[in-house]
Amino acid sequence: MSKIESHDAPATDGAFELDPEIADHLTTRRQALSRAGLWGIGAAMASLPLGLGVLAKSAYARQGIPQQVEDILNFALTLEYLEAEYYTLGVQASGLIPSAHVPIFDLLRIHEVQHVELLQSVLGDAAVAKPTFDFTAGGAFDPFNDYAQFQILAQAFEDTGVRAYKGGAAGLNSAPDLLDAALQVHSVEARHASEVRALRGQSRWIQFDETDVAAIAAVYAGEANTTHAGVEVTGVTGVSERGVTEAWDEPLSVAAVLEIAGLFIVD
Amino acid sequence: MIHFGRGSVRRVKRAEKPGSTIPTTEILMKRFDVRSDSPLPTRRDFLRRSALAGGVIVFASACSDSGVMDPGPDPEAASFGSGNVAVLNYAYLLEQLEAAYYIAVVNDFYPNATSEERSLLTDLRDHEVAHRDFLAVALGSAALPEIEFDFSAVDFDSRTSVLSFARTFEDLGVSAYNGAGRLFTADADGAALLTIAGKIVSVEARHAAAVRSMISSNPQAFAGDDVVDGNGLDVLRRPDQVLAAATDFVVTPLDPSGIPSA
Structure with a gap:
């Protein structure tokens, strides 16, 4: 199993800035022609009973969705594509998931597919196409034949998702209806993360920046932070430092999230 | 020694509490869904109701709409302040509620609590206490006072009761934060607080997922369809x-009128 190198990407409060290179990347995807098939926009729109598409259209009827908001939503969509495909393939892999755990991963699959459809409905033609994924990360992992690895990557994806939405939310504070939805997705990802961690016998909350698997250490970079809004919390509470690190989850920069996700994206 | 003493917790029910705002019979009927054809209230119902009658969160409109007896704004009610401060105080109220609850749970576990359950509930207490203490300092002199709570509706000797209320409080907290994000100002300050x-x-x-899994045999309870809708939204x-749901447990009169509207 290869290592996703841990790096010191500090979690920054509220910062959501797209690296120009990443923005270009997303723009390129946006222009990609391959929108047909399973993830086709038209099909998603047609099957959505309620979705936020209508809402986004009315909110931005004249000027369209602001570029910054669009970038955040496409960033989120990319992660949701990844999670949705991962659980879809996992649930389909015969003999991989023990029957007692199938309902759990199937629920994760259902939610991630719903998130994909929701974001597609909001973005409309501006939605990025689904990337091509390689969940072996070039042969480093074997999640669809090895259940332990499948769970490890599920934990990594869920905890990364929580951090990514947290980072993105601050950039949506001028788009209140989309912010509502982003926060509602965010807490669902956290419920998922909690359950997957428990399934692995791990603490449901992130302790310091620890992980039992070095290969996913980058997912937890910066999680040991104990200073919030300028308050060093360990100095104002009787709760242990470990407890304080557990009690706050940290955002992750877009660059760091895409570095993690990028390992599984072929194109 | 960890100081968990902040926050008054009343585990023993009182027949009556002083409250400067007296809800009218009409409001009580509505709040507790008491209908003329309802069976006679049980002793438990009665105790809950009398506890609730003391829990007063003053909504200006509710008072004036009640007509018969309009006590006006309670000068003693604790103000949330306004703007971002009010949103943080709203969070502070909920964190005080949760902290007080788990302090009471952990101080005297229900019989036969497993070591896993004790450990998990102790973690929840620690996290909520840390949140509470952080918000108190972040708000400084603008902070709500120490709120007094009434948990007489909880049977602290019953695993089911303790975990059911824990589930209620955690899901309520999640839904409250989800609905409060847009109440912060749409500027850099608001964005920073949104991230916090x-x-x-x-x-x-x-937490919510943890408690739900503890209390339910349904493997999907952690994100069940009673909390996650058909679009995958919590x-x-x-x-x-939220305050209408929390008022059952709050003794201190509150004036949340400064909380920004969505």
Whole structure:
């Protein structure tokens, strides 16, 4: 199993800035022609009973969705594509998931597919196409034949998702209806993360920046932070430092999230 | 020694509490869904109701609409302040509620609590106490006072009762933070506070999943369809809905009128 190198990407409060290179990347995807098939926009729109598409259209009827908001939503969509495909393939892999755990991963699959459809409905033609994924990360992992690895990557994806939405939310504070939805997705990802961690016998909350698997250490970079809004919390509470690190989850920069996700994206 | 003493917790029910605002019979009937054809209230119902009658969160409109007896704004009610401060105080109220609850749970576990359950509930206490203490310092002199709570509706000797209320409080907290994000100002200050709130709410959601899995045999309970809708979205509640649910447990009179509206 290869290592996703841990790096010191500090979690920054509220910062959501797209690296120009990443923005270009997303723009390129946006222009990609391959929108047909399973993830086709038209099909998603047609099957959505309620979705936020209508809402986004009315909110931005004249000027369209602001570029910054669009970038955040496409960033989120990319992660949701990844999670949705991962659980879809996992649930389909015969003999991989023990029957007692199938309902759990199937629920994760259902939610991630719903998130994909929701974001597609909001973005409309501006939605990025689904990337091509390689969940072996070039042969480093074997999640669809090895259940332990499948769970490890599920934990990594869920905890990364929580951090990514947290980072993105601050950039949506001028788009209140989309912010509502982003926060509602965010807490669902956290419920998922909690359950997957428990399934692995791990603490449901992130302790310091620890992980039992070095290969996913980058997912937890910066999680040991104990200073919030300028308050060093360990100095104002009787709760242990470990407890304080557990009690706050940290955002992750877009660059760091895409570095993690990028390992599984072929194109 | 960890000091968990802040926050008054009343585990023993009182027949009556002083309250400067007296809800009218009409409001009580509505609040407790008492209908003329309802069976006679049980002793438990009665005790809950008398406890509730003391829990007063003053909504200006509710008072004036009641007509018969309009006590006007309670000068003693604790103000949330306004703007971003009011949103943080709203979070502070909920964190005080949760902290007080788990302090009471952990101080005297229900019989036969497993070591896993004790450990998990102790973690929840620690997290909520840390959230509470952080918000108290962040708010400084603008902070709500120490709120007095009434948990007489909880049977602290019953695993089912303790975990059911824990589930209620965690899901309520998640929905409250989800619905409060947009109440922060749409500027850099608001964005920074939104991130702070986001750092807390995902831990509340981790809690909610934990408690739900403890109390239910349904393997999908952690994110069940009673909290996650057909678009994969978690519950979201605005302050009026959250405070209406929390008022059952709050003794201290509150004036939340300064909380920004969605």
